[in-house]
Amino acid sequence: MLKRVHFGTSWLPFALVAPQIIITLVFFMWPAAQAMFQSLLVQDAFGLKTEFVWFDNFKELLNDEIYLQSFYRTAFFSTLVAFFSLSIALVLAALADRVIKGATFYRTMLIWPYAVAPVLAGALWVFMFNPSLGIITYTLDLLGYDWNHKLNGGQAMSLVVMAATWKQISYNFLFFFAAMQSIPKPLIEAAAIDGAGPARRFWTIIFPLITPTTFFLLVVNIVYAFFDTFGIIHAVTEGGPANATTTLVYKVYNDGFIGLDLGGSAAQSVVLMVIVIFITVIQFRYIEKKVDY
Amino acid sequence: MIEKRPITTFISHFVIIVGIIIIAFPVWITFVAATHDAIRMTQSPIPIWPGDQFFINLKATLWDGISESDTRPVAFMLLNSLIMAMIIALGKISVSLLSAFAIVYFRFPFRMGFFWMIFLTLMLPVEVRILPTYEVVAKLGMLNSYAGLTLPLIASATATVMFRQVFLTVPDELLEASRIDGAGPMRFFFDILIPVSRTNIAALFVILFIYGWNQYLWPLLITNDQSMVTVVMGIKEMLESAEQAPVWNKIMMTTLLAMIPPIIVVVFMQKMFVKGLTETEK
Numbered sequence: 001m002l003k004r005v006h007f008g009t010s011w012l013p014f015a016l017v018a019p020q021i022i023i024t025l026v027f028f029m030w031p032a033a034q035a036m037f038q039s040l041l042v043q044d045a046f047g048l049k050t051e052f053v054w055f056d057n058f059k060e061l062l063n064d065e066i067y068l069q070s071f072y073r074t075a076f077f078s079t080l081v082a083f084f085s086l087s088i089a090l091v092l093a094a095l096a097d098r099v100i101k102g103a104t105f106y107r108t109m110l111i112w113p114y115a116v117a118p119v120l121a122g123a124l125w126v127f128m129f130n131p132s133l134g135i136i137t138y139t140l141d142l143l144g145y146d147w148n149h150k151l152n153g154g155q156a157m158s159l160v161v162m163a164a165t166w167k168q169i170s171y172n173f174l175f176f177f178a179a180m181q182s183i184p185k186p187l188i189e190a191a192a193i194d195g196a197g198p199a200r201r202f203w204t205i206i207f208p209l210i211t212p213t214t215f216f217l218l219v220v221n222i223v224y225a226f227f228d229t230f231g232i233i234h235a236v237t238e239g240g241p242a243n244a245t246t247t248l249v250y251k252v253y254n255d256g257f258i259g260l261d262l263g264g265s266a267a268q269s270v271v272l273m274v275i276v277i278f279i280t281v282i283q284f285r286y287i288e289k290k291v292d293y
Numbered sequence: 294m295i296e297k298r299p300i301t302t303f304i305s306h307f308v309i310i311v312g313i314i315i316i317a318f319p320v321w322i323t324f325v326a327a328t329h330d331a332i333r334m335t336q337s338p339i340p341i342w343p344g345d346q347f348f349i350n351l352k353a354t355l356w357d358g359i360s361e362s363d364t365r366p367v368a369f370m371l372l373n374s375l376i377m378a379m380i381i382a383l384g385k386i387s388v389s390l391l392s393a394f395a396i397v398y399f400r401f402p403f404r405m406g407f408f409w410m411i412f413l414t415l416m417l418p419v420e421v422r423i424l425p426t427y428e429v430v431a432k433l434g435m436l437n438s439y440a441g442l443t444l445p446l447i448a449s450a451t452a453t454v455m456f457r458q459v460f461l462t463v464p465d466e467l468l469e470a471s472r473i474d475g476a477g478p479m480r481f482f483f484d485i486l487i488p489v490s491r492t493n494i495a496a497l498f499v500i501l502f503i504y505g506w507n508q509y510l511w512p513l514l515i516t517n518d519q520s521m522v523t524v525v526m527g528i529k530e531m532l533e534s535a536e537q538a539p540v541w542n543k544i545m546m547t548t549l550l551a552m553i554p555p556i557i558v559v560v561f562m563q564k565m566f567v568k569g570l571t572e573t574e575k
Binding site: 029120135170234235257 | 414421
């Protein structure tokens with residue numbers, strides 16, 4: 001941790017860590033403590049009286065059908081986004097790994113969506129699926145399929161999943177591609193000499209060898225779908241219709257800033273913190289003992 | 294290439310190209326929308342080939358806003374986005390460099406305590422603690438200011454952890470040599486440590502610039518003053534106003550303008566970008 005050769009104690013190291021520690025205390029620790037404290041309070045409708053209610057807010061949350069539904073919905077949404085963005089990226093990376101000519105060009109052409117802000121990704125997709133004007137709505141209409149994500153919850157969910165997947169493919173592709181490129185070529189050549197075809201080589205050599213990357217990406221994708229898709233949902237559906245696309249993070253925002261239910265929103269924040277800590281712990285435990293072959 | 298299979302190779306190229314086209318399609322439609330006039334963009338089916346209004350739309354959007362009722366020049370929003378992204382990226386880098394330097398190179402009380410405190414922030418993304426952080430910023434009177442917009446996003450465990458890792462690989466001999474030459478800690482920091490970690494700094498800058506530019510939820514809450522609006526935030530309001538005034542050509546022009554700067558950074562600093570991504574995440 002510490003350098004063998006280092007400087008002794010003085011006021012200087014304190015001055016050096018001060019900016020970061022002050023920001024951490026003021027904008028992380030204080031709000032987090034605040035959230036925990038508020039999650040134990042209930043405020044009356046006029047904001048005049050505040051009462052300490054212990055864990056009532058949490059009990060209420062766990063009995064709240066709407067909250068539980070948004071919990072399952074978030075899990076469903078994350079699974080779909082992770083599944084589609086991982087599998088599409090895996091296919092593209094496996095193919096790009098096979099070709100010699102143009103692999104770097106293909107990489108450039110595939111990674112740029114990473115840089116697009118979630119809300120802009122939402123804007124791109126909502127424009128294509130605009131119920132009255134969208135180019136895809138129009139095409140679907142010609143095929144006899146009626147699209148209106150403003151009325152149909154299932155369609156709203158698929159649209160949000162599509163936009164979120166679209167944005168995440170580039171990230172997954174980059175990591176899969178790098179992992180595949182780092183597999184020693186003699187391994188693949190030996191298998192080829194033994195008569196294994198491309199598909200067989202992929203499933204028996206390449207895919208097992210990139211397992212650590214796949215696990216890592218799985219965690220990252222779930223975190224992404226949980227926390228980074230607010231912009232997409234806000235731009236595309238605003239959580240609707242009838243809460244059909246309200247995820248946990250969207251609900252914290254909606255209940256806190258639109259519904260002004262401070263205690264409830266704080267309790268939801270605490271639940272989210274627990275989820276983040278849980279995911280981080282899994283990630284670190286996993287990184288500790290990398291899958292080896 | 295391990296064996297010659299022209300057909301599999303052809304199929305590989307073909308599928309990748311199809312994938313690229315599908316992924317680029319939404320942006321193509323956006324670009325096409327930005328090259329037509331407003332009236333054409335209200336008639337279904339909308340065009341899929343570009344028109345000739347691109348520069349007219351560009352000029353109008355940048356300087357006059359998107360419609361009669363929304364006259365905020367988008368150039369101004371782009372400037373705000375640039376300021377916010379630069380403050381966040383440079384702020385995060387300097388704050389993390391300093392604290393990583395202290396933690397790796399000094400022996401002082403609470404050293405590990407500080408490190409773990411910084412590390413904890415890794416677990417608390419803004420989205421999670423959004424309402425209480427808003428209250429804190431409001432109490433400090435920092436709503437509608439660049440300070441309120443950027444400071445809560447500046448503390449970052451990932452950057453500190455990464456610089457700590459980089460500093461740990463710097464040979465001890467460098468410090469010994471600079472000590473013999475009579476350099477103090479700060480001299481060592483600026484003349485040796487920063488130059489040897491410059492590629493890591495550049496790689497991190499690329500990632501953080503994109504992170505800063507694409508901030509949405511936080512600016513949305515913290516600013517309601519029109520003079521603080523960033524382009525990424527502006528889009529949402531425009532999408533809402535499209536119900537009444539469908540100026541899709543200019544709305545999509547704004548979308549295009551908002552995504553171009555970070556895409557340029559990724560494409561032209563690709564090596565740095567890949568390095569930054571793989572280093573901060575692992």
